[in-house]
Amino acid sequence: MRATPAPSHTASLFRVPALIRQLRSVLLAACCAMSASASAQPAVDPEGFSGWTDKPGWYHTRDMIVAAHPLATAAGQQILQDGGSAIDAAIAAQLVLALVEPQSSGLGGGGFLLHAHGASVQAYDGRETAPAAATPALFQETSGQPMRFFAAVVGGRSVGVPGLLRMLEQAHREHGRLPWKTLFQPAIRLAEQGFPVGQRLATLLRQERYLADDPEARAYFFSPDGTPRAAGTVLRNPALAHTLRAIAAGGADVFYTGNIARDIVRKVRNHPRNPGMLSTEDMARYQAVRRMPICAPYRQWRVCGMPPPSSGGLAIAQILGMLEALPPEWQIDRYPPQREVGRLVPDPMAVHLISEAERLAYADRARYVGDPARTAPPGGTWSSLIAPDYLKQRATAITERSMGQAMAGMPDGTPPVPAGLPDDSLELPSTTHLVVVDQYGNSVSMTTSIENQFGARLMVRGFLLNNQLTDFAFSATQNGRPVANRVEGGKRPRSSMAPTLVFERDSNRLVLALGSPGGSAIIPYVVKTLVGTLDWGLDLQSAIALPNFGSRNGPTELEADRFPADLQEALRMRGHTLRIAQLVSGVHGIARTTQGDEVRWFGAADPRREGIAAGNDMSSASVPSSR
Structure with missing residues (x-):
């Protein structure tokens, strides 16, 4: 049984508006800084670049949360201060993100959550599902050719059943300490009282081509003259506040049955150009x-x-395992980043080795990984893909020169795989990530998403609907073989979301909690940060700020304006074809550090986005609520 918290705890949530007022000035200052640095950048793909703001990293001794927006971080911090668990804080922060970062996540999307109590880890899958009526031809023209991406995305066809609220409710049932309805209050108040539009949202609205076609979205995100809401504009969302109040009172069932579900289905099925198949039964x-x-x-x-x-x-386990299996002269800790003109730049050999390992992992990903309810793992178990002997054999494909494009491997029990068996799944980077540690020994790493920037561009009851079905492969077969990630009714599309927890093997103590948005580039973003901290000894903030790089089994991708010409030439000499891109990660993480006998949590946020960390210290501890 969960005891109701003392009235003082509940009342303290009414201090959130004061925190909001304090943070508005911080947020607007960050907006200005990001705007100044964004002005010199070229046009980008969604979810695009909106500036760079150096982050210092933050220390706290009792608990900590890092989220993608200052107001979401403030909500989670308040829940922690009032005795809430890591799950409680994650839920409160996520609900605020649904309001202030609507292009990235929300009630209309899904996600993945790792929870640990000590070293005992549980994984929660809130991935969207395809309608029961969906077939492998969902994203094919009548000619059988794959649809153009945005022809598939915009409208009802791409909308899967949202999974976020069912996932959060299940995690709260098992690990929450404060009442469910309490966790909704910060987001409800912000939706009613208003919040300042951040620079990132304002920038992405200026880039957006499709959102204004939806009447509800147009009325909310755009002024009456059609111009997008500017940074600093105070925006209110009474429709979302009403939705949140209903779910706070009645639980997730209110969302999945009744009027909310009917409104979602009506919006999906009645799109004038691109209707979908979603039903109330789904x-x-x-x-x-x-x-x-x-x-x-x-x-x-x-x-x-x-x-x-x-x-x-x-994929992350494969990449790290292959790096560890390399010969001694190629061990990645021998190639730390070098400081050039006041900033750290990766060593070209490190970029080469990591990119080659990523090519091999992405080849296996394309061949083998899909919804486990519909796709059998090679050899009958997913562990076949991370078995030490298999990874050692895969690592022998890494040589002095780039392989260009890797082919899938052959774990035990699988037949030989012909070369060139990719799929044409597209996974774009409209996603968010948060991490939490609490005073009770719990940790959370959670990534949530609506897939593309602003999802399917459909707004219902104050929130946007996902386009996650376009994470399926548009083609059902390649080279005469079924694609693991093909569309099927009731199936969950493959994802690259990578919430990660790292523990010391001897002590079982948590070392790191991290993850990132970024679509299919999430995996290289997280790998770079893990190698930066675990192998190169960087603090977490410095590892996140390192230039992004890697390969998704295509060109070697380098973050724009952050790799000197001589490094690029060194990679070309090794046979790499380069693609220079913005690579807008959003890595957020918490690292365990010590000062004497005192454990201190170090929170870090990606300078490429608006996130910050906050927490409470032992001296500010309140009396925790009991279970």
């Missing part, structure tokens, strides 16, 4: 799934991530 039958995490050793650590239908945990 909504009512949705269930989140608790799964076994993917945990694998890496040197003196244990690295845990999400299992399928996310490819994140498997």
Whole structure:
């Protein structure tokens, strides 16, 4: 049984508006800084670049949260201060993100969550599902050719059953301390009282081509003259406040049945150009799934991530395992970044080795990974893809020169795979990530998404609907073989979301909690940060700020304006074809540090986005609520 918190705890939530007022000035200052640095940048793909703001990193001794927006961080911090658990704080922060970062996540999307109590890890799958009526031809023209991406995205066709609320409710039922309805109050107040539009949202609205076609979205995100809401504009969302009040009172069932579900289905099925197949039955039958995490050793650590239908945990375990299996002269800790003109730049050999390992992992990802309810793992178990002998054999494909494009491997029990068996799944980077540690020994790493920037561009009751079905492969077969990630009714699309928890193998103590948005580039973003901290000894903030790089089994991608010409030439000499891109990660993380006998949590936020960390110290502890 959960005891109701003392009235003083509930009342303290009414201090959130004061925190909001304090943070408005911080947020607007950050907006200006990001705007200034963004002005010199070229046009970008969604979810695009909106500036760079150096972050210092933050220390606290009792608990900590890092989220993608200052107001979301403030909400989570208040919940922690009032005795809430890591899950409680994550829920409160996520609900605020649904309001202030609507292009990235929200009630109309889904996500993946890792929860740990000590070193015991649980994985929660809130991935969207395809309507029961969906077929492999969902994103094909009548000629059988794949649809153009945005022809598929915009409208009802791409909308899957949202999974976020079922996932959060299940995690709260098992690990929450404060009442469910209490966690909704910060977001409800912000939706009613208003919040200042951040620079990132304002920038993405200026880039957006499709959102204004939806009447509800146009009225909310654009002024009557059609111009997008500017940074600093105070925006209110009474429709979302009403929706949140209903769910706070009645639980997730209110969302998945009744009027909200009917309104979602009506919007999807009645789109004038691109209707979808979603039904009220699809909504009512949705269930989140608790799964076994993917945990694998890496040197003196244990690295845990999400299992399928996310490819994140498997791919990261494969990449790290292959790096560890390389010969002594190629061990990645021998190639730390070098300081050039006041900033750290990766060593070209490190970029080469990591990119080659990523090519191999992405080849396996494309061939083998899909919804585990529909796609059998090679050899009958996902562990076949991270078995030490298999990774050692895969690592022998890494040589002095780039392989260009890798082919899938052959884990035990699988037949030979012909070269050139990719799929044409597209996964774009409109996503968010948050991490929390609490005073009770719990930690959370959670990535949530609506897929593309502003999702399907459909707004219902104050929130946007996802376009996650376009994470499926548009083609059902390649080279005569079924694609693992093909569309099927009721199926969950593959993802790259990679919430990650790292533990010391000897002590089982948490070392790191991290993750990132970024679509299919999430995996390289997280790998770079893990290697930066675990192998190169960087503090977490410095590792996040390192220039992004990697390969998704295509060109070697380098973050624009952050790699000197001589490094690029060194990679070309090794056979790399380069693609220079913005690579807008949003890595947020918490690291365990010590000062004498005192444990201190160090929070870090990506300078490429608006996130910050906040927490409470032992001296500010309130009396925790009991269970």
